[in-house]
Amino acid sequence: MTVAPATADWLRNAGLTAVSTGAAAWGDLAATSDVACGLSNAGDAQAEADRQRAFFGASRAIETLLVPGAQLALLGRAVTLQADAEGYRAGVNVFVIAVAERDDGMSSLTVIRRLA
Numbered sequence: 305m306t307v308a309p310a311t312a313d314w315l316r317n318a319g320l321t322a323v324s325t326g327a328a329a330w331g332d333l334a335a336t337s338d339v340a341c342g343l344s345n346a347g348d349a350q351a352e353a354d355r356q357r358a359f360f361g362a363s364r365a366i367e368t369l370l371v372p373g374a375q376l377a378l379l380g381r382a383v384t385l386q387a388d389a390e391g392y393r394a395g396v397n398v399f400v401i402a403v404a405e406r407d408d409g410m411s412s413l414t415v416i417r418r419l420a
Contacts, residue, residue, distance in 0.1 A: 363419040366401070368412055375411035379403045385415065
């Protein structure tokens with residue numbers, strides 16, 4: 305089977321690379337990450353890099369909240385969470401990293417929340 309030289313080069317490429325830098329200067333405390341995913345063009349790679357910088361570029365807090373109902377379906381999802389807790393009444397975008405459903409009809413959610 306023959307393929308066009310440009311297609312062959314693309315298939316041999318280790319992957320598309322995009323770099324997104326944030327405004328915060330963390331110096332020696334800065335974290336770097338490499339992510340491989342099935343993106344097919346440079347625009348998508350740049351959009352993904354920007355999305356990750358927007359989430360990981362700011363300070364974050366890990367918090368535990370008590371919310372009503374069985375919430376196991378939220379595990380591993382990014383959601384807008386409203387709860388009767390300081391800073392959560394108006395709704396906050398969080399990533400749910402743990403869920404413990406309780407016998408009293410409540411769930412304890414452990415979340416990652418951006419501080420900035």
